[in-house]
Amino acid sequence: MISKQIMRSTMTGLLALGAAAAIAAPAAPVKHAVELPPSADLAYDLNAQQKSIGLKGEALIAWRAGDGKYDVNVEAKVQLLGKLNEYRSQGGVDAYGLAPHTFTEKRYRKDATTTTFVRDEKVISFTGVKLPYVMKGGEQDRASVTWQLASVARAAGEAKFKPGSEWTFIVAGRRDAEPWTFKVVKQEKIRTGMGELDTIHVKREPRDSRGDSVEVWLAPAQEWYPVKIRFEDERDTIDQTLKSITKK
Template identity: 70%
Template sequence: MRSTLLKTSVIAALLTLGVAAQAAAPNPTRRSVELPPSADLAYDLAAQHRGFGLKGEATITWRAGDGKYDVDVEARVPLIGKLTEYRSQGTVDSFGLAPADYYEKRYRKDPTTTVFDRKAKTITLPEGKEPVALKGGEQDRASVTWQLASVARAAGEARFKPGSEWTFVVAGRRDVEPWTFKVVKREKIQTGMGELDTLLVTREPRAGGRSEGVDIWLAPDQEWYPVKLRFRDDERETIEQTVSRITRK
């Protein structure tokens, strides 16, 4: 029982996509975006922690159209059930995705909601002391992957290439901070859909912070969908999601 609780707490923490200390956010950057078509994505999930392994499944429901978007992310493990659920919904503006609210529910934790009030130009963080100024272009921890994919689709492989860096401002439960993604390399990966050509994009954790590293494999031939994701913390505990099925809507 004790080992099971240890496993679930570790996975839930890893799936959070990082909890970082407050950092000064840079001014927003306007970029061209081209949103991927709506789709349901299914993933095989595997995690490692101090020799313990867990396997399960994850799903991402992505909807975009009529100037709006909605993304719902869930992860489940047999016998334990739902570990995490993240939801982001909002509109599309000159910066790209413009979240209205971000819902996060982790295993054995109360749900939280981060609110982006565009009239008041504030971001209310559920674990923050005061609202943060909303400048435009800010993402949440569910939308940022899709903002990245949307920027990549618009930029194309000629600009979204190894060595290039792309920074976004990301809000979570208690902070708003810059996330810089670096395009590392082109890579062929094995998935439940067969071998896919991808671009590996990495976000390294900040030195001295509590944030995790994030690796995202985007597939240009598959509408730039995120076909593999890996979240890793400072102790190299990891959780990995590899696509098994994409159903376009």
């Protein structure tokens, strides 16, 4: 007879295989037509709530695109604390849109992490995580996804990128990857450092209370650049509103 210990070991192994299969089976990829916005430096006024403490500062996004490649670097600084976070995504462009190679992230008082898209092996590896994520195509990272969204919207135009439509991407973070579905909410006028702009408001709702809410306001008349961005989790909020655009 099979001992209870062997049965427990067998069940543990099956559960582990089940977990691995879940990680290795992302949603079916969707190929998107994209039109990347022109290279530019974007400056934003930043308002943050960190553990109920209000902070003000600025955010800078350096977006570069050309020759089948892209590079986006994001820095957020606040008074008193200095640099709050920094993200950088670098990669190319393929049939799915932006195709990240590396994503680095440095948060305030946290060690930097690197997410690597190993395309020859079709896996995503994470700092400090042994089990890689199996790629199927179209995966983004937390810095590239905003620009993937803008590039898809720019190619689709307002006729397709309209209120009620939904756009889903697999997004890799520091330790794993998951689907992010952005829903086009409405057309909206917002005030910025460049005056009042007509925008399209897009929102990603988290799948549970521990997830991140992401809102982006894209301005069709301004090359579909993200002119307002809001990140929110269960404790913190970062709100960025455009001050200026310098095309490169």
